C-alpha cells in the first residue's frame with residue numbers, strides 16, 4: 001500500500017507549523033497515490049488530543065511513540081519500526097532541522113534514497129517525484145526513488161497548511177525499542193532563548209543586519225535606521241550574528257528562526273544564504289546593501305545597493321528622517 | 327583518543343557551479359578547494375588537542391573523491407591533521423547521500439575513531455545530512471550544527487541552535503558531530519605547514535580495501551535518482567545601484583522607497 005508516514009514535530013503543546021504543512025501535503029499526495037497519510041509524534045506523554053488534532057489536516061491515523069524529545073535518533077528507531085510493520089512507501093518531513101537529521105538517519109537505516117530542501121512533490125505513474133532547488137537556487141533537480149521507501153525532507157515553508165474538514169484522527173501507541181546509540185545522547189536543556197524577547201513577526205518594516213556589520217555594536221546602525229522609519233519597525237538578524245551573540249535569537253529570520261513577510265525588508269551586510277532567504281522571501285519589498293556585487297542576496301532583491309554599509313546606513317538614516325519631517 | 331575529520335573537495339567559491347548535462351553530475355573541471363566549512367571541523371579537533379582535557383593521539387583527515395581530492399587532504403594536513411586517508415574508487419562515483427555516508431562509514435571503521443567531526447554543509451551538494459548518515463552506519467550518537475563543544479573524559483557537552491532556540495545535549499563518545507561555522511575561527515596554515523603537508527602519511531584505499539559492498543554504492547545503486555533538471559521560474563531582475571557618490575545613492579534609495587510609500 002502506498003501510504004505516507006509524516007513526522008510531526010511538537011514542542012510546548014503545539015505542533016510545528018512546518019509539520020502541519022507536511023501533514024497537509026502528505027494527505028494530498030497519499031490520496032493521489034491511492035493510500036493514506038499517517039503522522040507520527042514522539043515524546044514524553046504526548047497529549048492524545050494534540051495527536052488526534054492532526055486528523056484536521058488529513059492524517060488518517062496518528063502514531064504516538066514514547067521517548068526522549070528533541071533528538072533525532074529515537075525517531076529513527078520509531079519510524080523504522082513503523083515502516084517495518086508495513087504499508088509505507090514514503091516518509092515526509094517538514095522544513096526545520098530535526099527532520100534533516102531524522103530523515104538522513106532513516107535513509108541509512110533503510111538503505112533508502114533521500115531528497116532534501118524539497119520545494120514541491122508530485123505524484124506521477126503511482127510514484128512521487130521530488131523537486132529540489134540546487135546550486136544556490138539556480139536550477140531545480142527532480143528526484144525519483146529506486147528504493148522501497150523514499151524519503152522527502154522539505155524546505156522551510158514549502159507546503160501550505162490546509163485543513164481538510166476532517167475531524168480527529170484515531171491515535172495508536174507505537175511500541176518500539178531505542179537502539180543502543182540513541183541512548184548515548186541526552187537533552188540537557190532545550191529551546192533556550194538567548195537575548196531579549198523582541199517581536200519581529202508583527203513589524204511592517206524590518207531592518208535586518210548580518211555579519212557584514214562587523215561587530216555587535218554595528219547593530220546600532222540598524223537600530224537607528226529602524227528608529228528613523230519609526231512606527232511599526234524592528235531590527236532582525238541572521239543566524240551568523242545570533243550565534244556570535246551580537247543580537248537576540250528572537251530576532252533571527254530563517255530556517256531555525258522566524259518567518260516574516262513585512263512590507264519592507266532591508267538587509268545590511270547579509271549574504272542571502274538559502275537558510276535565511278526561506279524565512280523572508282515572502283516580504284513585499286526587498287532592499288539589500290552589500291559590498292560584494294556577487295552576493296546571492298542580489299538575486300532576490302528588488303533594489304540592490306552595492307556599497308559599504310558603514311557609509312550608506314548613517315546617511316540613509318538622516319535622509320529618511322528628513323523625508324519624514326518634510 | 328583518535329579524531330577523524332571528514333573533509334571534501336569542492337569547486338572553488340569563485341567558480342560558477344554547474345551540472346554537466348551529459349552525466350547529470352557536478353561539473354568538477356574548474357578550480358577546486360577544501361570545503362570551507364570543513365576547516366571549522368579541523369580547527370575544532372585542534373582545539374580539543376590543545377585544550378589538553380583529553381589527550382589526542384591522532385587527528386586523521388578522511389575523504390572520498392577523485393584523484394584531485396588529495397589536495398583537500400594536503401590542505402587539511404597543513405591545518406593540523408597528522409595524516410590522511412583517501413577513499414578513491416570508480417565504484418563510489420555518483421553516490422547519493424546514503425551511499426556516500428555508507429562508504430565513508432566503512433572507511434572510518436578501519437580507523438576506529440573516538441570522535442568523527444564534519445563540516446555543517448558542503449559548498450556544492452549542500453545536503454547537510456552526511457553526519458547523520460555516517461553516525462547511523464557506525465551505530466554512534468550524533469548531532470549536527472554544533473557551535474560549542476566541551477569535552478570531558480568520555481563525553482561531549484554540545485550546544486546548537488534548533489527550531490525553538492538553543493539546545494544543550496550531552497553525548498557519550500564515540501560520536502559523530504557536525505560543527506557549525508560559528509564554533510571557531512579557523513587558523514591560517516603556516517608556510518612551513520603548507521610545505522610539509524605533502525610529506526605527511528597519506529593512505530589511498532579502494533572500496534575493497536575497506537570492505538565496501540560494491541552493490542550499495544555508485545550512481546546506479548543509489549536510492550535517490552536525479553531524473554531531470556530545469557530552470558527555476560523566471561523572476562524580474564531587481565534594480566541595482568552601485569554606490570559611487572553616497573549622497574546620490576541615498577537619494578535614489580529614498581526615492582525608490584517613497585515611490586512605494588514605504589517611508
Ligand SMILES: Cc1cc2nc3c(=O)[nH]c(=O)nc-3n(C[C@H](O)[C@H](O)[C@H](O)COP(=O)(O)OP(=O)(O)OC[C@H]3O[C@@H](n4cnc5c(N)ncnc54)[C@H](O)[C@@H]3O)c2cc1C
Pocket residue numbers: 097209210211212213237238239240241252253254255256257258268269270271272273274275276279289290291292295307308309310446447454471
Ligand atoms: C541547518 C542550517 C540552518 C540555518 N538556519 C539559519 C537561519 O535560521 N537564519 C539564518 O540567517 N541563517 C541560517 N543558517 C546559516 C546560513 O547558512 C548563513 O551562514 C547565514 O545566514 C549567513 O549570515 P550572514 O549573511 O550574516 O553572514 P555572511 O554569509 O558572512 O555574509 C556577510 C555579508 O556581509 C557583506 N559585507 C561585509 N562587510 C560589508 C560592508 N562593510 N558593507 C556591506 N556589506 C558587507 C559580505 O559581502 C557578505 O555578503 C543556517 C544554516 C544551516 C546549515
Ligand SMILES: Cc1cc2nc3c(=O)[nH]c(=O)nc-3n(C[C@H](O)[C@H](O)[C@H](O)COP(=O)(O)OP(=O)(O)OC[C@H]3O[C@@H](n4cnc5c(N)ncnc54)[C@H](O)[C@@H]3O)c2cc1C
Pocket residue numbers: 113114115116132134135143332333334351352361363364367388389390391421422423424426430443444445446447448449450451452453454455456457550
Ligand atoms: C547539486 C547537488 C544536489 C544533490 N542532491 C542530492 C539529493 O537530493 N539526495 C542525495 O542523496 N544526494 C544528493 N547529492 C549527492 C550528494 O551531494 C553527495 O552524495 C555528496 O557526496 C554528499 O553530500 P554533501 O556533500 O552535500 O554533504 P553535506 O551533508 O552537505 O556535507 C557535510 C559534511 O560531510 C562531509 N563530507 C561530505 N562529502 C564528503 C566526502 N565525499 N568525503 C569526506 N567528507 C565528506 C564534509 O565534512 C562536509 O562538510 C547532490 C549533489 C549535488 C552536487
